[in-house]
Amino acid sequence: MQIQETMQNNTCVVCVTGRLDATTAPELDQAVTQIIEQGKHKMVFDLTHLEYVSSAGLRIFLVVAKKLKGLNGELSLAGLQGNIKEVLEISGFPSILPCYDSMDDLPA
Template sequence: MLELGTEQRQGWLVVGVGGRLDTATAPAFDEKRTAWMGEGHRRYVLDLSKLDYLSSAGLRSIISMAKQAGSDGGQVSLAGAQGLVKDVIDLSGFNVLLSTFDSVDDAVAAA
């Protein structure tokens, strides 16, 4: 139900997050995040264009990731959120806390 794929672009790790990021799938995301951080990645773009569903458990994973990346001198940007996922990000104020972009290209170019 959660699909994750990664690609490195200009010093960013672009993480494609597809499907659902919710109570059931957030632990798998957290595990991957720990692995990426262990590999030394600090700057992330989460590509949410294929994410259909995001609940507060998913938001918790994202904010934890942003805190960890920030304390290591990095950051997390969000790109491509649509529909309910965009509504959830806006309602929860994550559009203020994190940099958000319409597309991954915009996010990478803004660095």
């Protein structure tokens, strides 16, 4: 898994590439915790290049969303395609977090 952080319109975009599973989830958790500690409380996970997500990865999304909500922040998921979109929909994520099919669909 690769994690890349960029800023876009006062939002921290965290691009996750590869597989997000029990082996790689702690790495994402650690990276995002450092971002939050830097005071970046509006975040988008760009999942355009994510190939696989397990329940451990889904848990990270929920944990990060809860941390950000406690800091009056927000987490969105974008770049939802194929299997990733299907897993998130079956798991009910669109009713919990703002979810977008592409980064271009994010509100300005």
